[in-house]
Amino acid sequence: MFQIEPIETRNLDEWPDDAFRSEVRQFLASHYPPELRFPPRRLHFSENKPWYIALAKAGWLTPGWPRQYGGLGLSAGKQLILIEEYERHGCARLNDMGMTMIGPLLIKHGSIAQQEFFLPKILSGAHIWAQGYSEPNAGSDLAALRCEAIADGADWIITGQKTWTTLANDANWIFLLVRTDKSGRKQEGISCFLVDMSLPGITVRPIINLELHDEFCEVFFDQVRVSDSCRVGELNQGWAIAKNLLGFERIYLGSPRQSEQALDRLKLLGERMNLTEDAFFIDRFTRLQLDLEDLKCLFSHFADQLRRGETLGADVSMLKLFQSELYQRITEAMMEFAGEFAGLLEPMGGNRELHPGGAFIAARPTSIYGGTNEIQRNILAKNVLDMPG
Amino acid sequence: MTESDLRLIRESAGGIAPRTGDLKRIRALRFTTHGFDPAIWRQICDLGWPGLALSEAQGGSALGMAAFCALAEELGAALVPEPLISAALAASGLPETHNAAHLAGTNLILPAWQEQPDSLARTWHCQCRDGRLNGRKCFVVQAAAASSFIVTTAQGLALVPAAGEGVQLSVEKTQDGGHFGTLDFTDAPAEPLSADHGLAIEEATLATAATLLGVADRAFAITLDYLKSRSQFGKPIGSFQALQHRMADLKIQLELTRASIAAAAHSYDQGGTEALRLAAISRAKARASDSALLITRQAIQLHGGIGYTDEADIGLYLRKAMVLANLYGSAASHRARFAALSKI
Ligand SMILES: Cc1cc2nc3c(=O)[nH]c(=O)nc-3n(C[C@H](O)[C@H](O)[C@H](O)COP(=O)(O)OP(=O)(O)OC[C@H]3O[C@@H](n4cnc5c(N)ncnc54)[C@H](O)[C@@H]3O)c2cc1C
Numbered sequence: 001m002f003q004i005e006p007i008e009t010r011n012l013d014e015w016p017d018d019a020f021r022s023e024v025r026q027f028l029a030s031h032y033p034p035e036l037r038f039p040p041r042r043l044h045f046s047e048n049k050p051w052y053i054a055l056a057k058a059g060w061l062t063p064g065w066p067r068q069y070g071g072l073g074l075s076a077g078k079q080l081i082l083i084e085e086y087e088r089h090g091c092a093r094l095n096d097m098g099m100t101m102i103g104p105l106l107i108k109h110g111s112i113a114q115q116e117f118f119l120p121k122i123l124s125g126a127h128i129w130a131q132g133y134s135e136p137n138a139g140s141d142l143a144a145l146r147c148e149a150i151a152d153g154a155d156w157i158i159t160g161q162k163t164w165t166t167l168a169n170d171a172n173w174i175f176l177l178v179r180t181d182k183s184g185r186k187q188e189g190i191s192c193f194l195v196d197m198s199l200p201g202i203t204v205r206p207i208i209n210l211e212l213h214d215e216f217c218e219v220f221f222d223q224v225r226v227s228d229s230c231r232v233g234e235l236n237q238g239w240a241i242a243k244n245l246l247g248f249e250r251i252y253l254g255s256p257r258q259s260e261q262a263l264d265r266l267k268l269l270g271e272r273m274n275l276t277e278d279a280f281f282i283d284r285f286t287r288l289q290l291d292l293e294d295l296k297c298l299f300s301h302f303a304d305q306l307r308r309g310e311t312l313g314a315d316v317s318m319l320k321l322f323q324s325e326l327y328q329r330i331t332e333a334m335m336e337f338a339g340e341f342a343g344l345l346e347p348m349g350g351n352r353e354l355h356p357g358g359a360f361i362a363a364r365p366t367s368i369y370g371g372t373n374e375i376q377r378n379i380l381a382k383n384v385l386d387m388p389g
Numbered sequence: 390m391t392e393s394d395l396r397l398i399r400e401s402a403g404g405i406a407p408r409t410g411d412l413k414r415i416r417a418l419r420f421t422t423h424g425f426d427p428a429i430w431r432q433i434c435d436l437g438w439p440g441l442a443l444s445e446a447q448g449g450s451a452l453g454m455a456a457f458c459a460l461a462e463e464l465g466a467a468l469v470p471e472p473l474i475s476a477a478l479a480a481s482g483l484p485e486t487h488n489a490a491h492l493a494g495t496n497l498i499l500p501a502w503q504e505q506p507d508s509l510a511r512t513w514h515c516q517c518r519d520g521r522l523n524g525r526k527c528f529v530v531q532a533a534a535a536s537s538f539i540v541t542t543a544q545g546l547a548l549v550p551a552a553g554e555g556v557q558l559s560v561e562k563t564q565d566g567g568h569f570g571t572l573d574f575t576d577a578p579a580e581p582l583s584a585d586h587g588l589a590i591e592e593a594t595l596a597t598a599a600t601l602l603g604v605a606d607r608a609f610a611i612t613l614d615y616l617k618s619r620s621q622f623g624k625p626i627g628s629f630q631a632l633q634h635r636m637a638d639l640k641i642q643l644e645l646t647r648a649s650i651a652a653a654a655h656s657y658d659q660g661g662t663e664a665l666r667l668a669a670i671s672r673a674k675a676r677a678s679d680s681a682l683l684i685t686r687q688a689i690q691l692h693g694g695i696g697y698t699d700e701a702d703i704g705l706y707l708r709k710a711m712v713l714a715n716l717y718g719s720a721a722s723h724r725a726r727f728a729a730l731s732k733i
Contacts (some may be wrong), residue, residue, distance in 0.1 A: 141621040339507030343712030345562040
C-alpha cells in the first residue's frame, strides 16, 4: 500500500478535547493571516493561498484523512472542534475540492500510481481541483450528461461542456464525468477522468453569480486529448464512483461549518440591533442554536462512519438537507432582525461580520449545489424509506 | 375606483414599464449615482403619477390609495427604480408653490423622516429652530438625486436644499442597485413648512407593500414559465409533484397578499377610524414583506443553478424584495403594531 509520511508527528486525535482546542487556537493565532479574517465572499486561490500553504506546511490540511495518507486522522468530535474554532476565527474557505472530495475518492478508487501522483500534490497545494459534473442540460438529471470521450488509440479525445463549475478559474485539474458509451442505460456509459486544465482545447469562462462574484464558470472542451492513465476506476462504471464522490460532498456540506458561522453572526447582529433582551429574538435564536447542536450530533454519527472506512449510505442526504436549510433559516432571521440594513450591498459600518443581506444571498445556493434539496428528498424517500413509485 | 378605472391605471403604467419587458434599462441603471433615469422620471411626472393620491388642494388628483397601489404594483413588477413613493410622500408635506416644480419632475424633493432602523415611531429628534436644522436622518431612498429634502423635525416639517451649508450626505449602495442616504444636519439653514405629512407615511407604507406584491407576482410568473419550459429526466420540471405543490403554496401566499393590500387600500379610501386603517396597513405590509421574500427566494431555488447567476433576471426580483421588505417597517414591527392597535 502507498503511504505518505504525516508532517504532523503528534497524534492529535489522542489528545484530550480541551488541550486540542487550545492547540487549535494557538495555531490560528500564530498561522492564520490576519487580513484574511472574515472574508466578505469566497476567496480565490490567489487570495487564500497563504492559509492553504500554512496548513499544508503543518500537515493540517486534511484533518479527516487517515494518517497513512498524510491526514490528521481525527475523529468526528475533534473535527467538530476544528470547525468551531476555524469558524469563530473567521477562517476563509479554501479551494477545498481536492481535500474534501478528490483525495478521499482517490484513496478509495484510485490506482496506486494515481495516489502516488495526485495525493502529495493536493497536500502541497500544487494541484487545485474543480468538479466537472453539471452541464447545461444535465443538472438534477446528471446521468443525461453529454460531454463525451472517444477512444483514440491509447488516448481519449474529450469534447463537450461543463457548467456551474466552482472556481474552475483557479483550478489546474478537473475531475470530469464523461460519456464513453451511448448504447445502454444512460447511467451505464459514464466514466471518470482526471484532466489537466492546461491542456490545449480547454476554455474557462467565469460566470458572475448572485453575490456579483466570479465564483463559478463554464468550461468548454474542444477535442482535448488525455491519456488512459487519467481514467479512474473501470470504464463505463463511473456512475458508482460519481455517487460515491457526492457522498463525500454531502457530508462536507452537511458539516455544521456554515450554520456555525452564521449563528455567531446572528448573535452579533442581535447585539448591534439591541435585541439581546428581546423575548422574540431570544426564542428565535435559541431554536436555531438547538438545531445547530442537534445537527452536530447527527454529523458526528456520519463522520465517525466515514472514519471507520465505511461507505456512506444514501441517508447522508439528511445531513445536507438539514444543514443547508438551517443555514438558510439563520440568514432569513438576520434579514428579519436587520431592519433596513437587510437591503445593503456592503457590510454594515464596514464590519465584515455584519452583512445580513450578503449572508442571505450567500446561503441561497446551498440548497441547489451538491444535488438540489428536492433531489435529496427524492433520494431519502426512494433509497432510504423505500417508498413506491 | 371601479375595476375598469384600475385597469386603465395599470395599462397606462405598462406604457412606461411593461411587466414583461426586458430589464436592460434596469440593469444599466444599477449602482449608478442616481440609480434612476431623470428623463423617465419627468415622463412619470407628466403622467401625474406622484400626485395620483394627493389632495387636489396640494396639486394632486385625489384618486385614492386603491389607484396608487395599482400603480405601485405595476412599477414593482417592472422593477422601476424611479422614486415614485418617496416623491409622493414628499409632496404630501409641500405647499402648492413648491409642489408645482416637484410634481413636474424639474425639482426633485425627497423625504427624510427616519431616524432609527426598523422604527414605526412617528416622533422626531431632529430640531428646527430659528431656521436652523440639526440632527440626523437615515435610509433616505435615492438621496443622491434630491435637490432638496423635506425633513421631519420636532417642530414640524422643514425644507432644506441638498447642496446647502451644514448638510452632509453619505450614501450606501443597496442590493437593488439604488442607495440609501444618511443625512447629517449641523445648523443647516432650512425653511419651516406649515403643513405636515398627515398619514402620508402610512400611504407610502401601503404603496411599498403593493410594490412588493408586484415584485412577487412577476417573480412567480417568471418561475411558472420556467417550470414549464425547463426539462430534466425527459419531462418539464413543472411536472414533478414536489414542485407543483411548492407553486400551489406560493400562489396562496401571493393571493393572500393581493387580497390584504386591496382590503387595506379600500378601508383607507373609505375613511373609518385611524386605528382600523393603520391596522389594515400593518397587516398588508407584514404579509407583503414575508411573502415577497418567500416567493423570490423560492424562485431562485426553482431555477436551479441559473437562478444563482447575475445574468438571470430572477435574481433582480430577489434583490428588490430584500431592499423593500423592511422599508417602512419590517414584518415583525408591523405585527407588533397590529397587536398594539387591535387591543384598542
Ligand atoms: C453555487 C453553485 C456551485 C456549483 N458548483 C458546481 C461544481 O463545482 N461542479 C458541478 O458539477 N456542478 C456545480 N453546481 C451545479 C449544481 O450541482 C446544479 O445546479 C444542480 O445539480 C441543479 O441542476 P440545475 O442547475 O440544472 O437545475 P435543474 O436540475 O434544472 O433544477 C431546477 C429545479 O427543478 C428541481 N427538480 C429537478 N428535478 C426534480 C425532480 N425530479 N423532482 C423535484 N424537483 C426537481 C430542482 O430541485 C430545482 O429546484 C453548482 C451550482 C451552484 C448554484
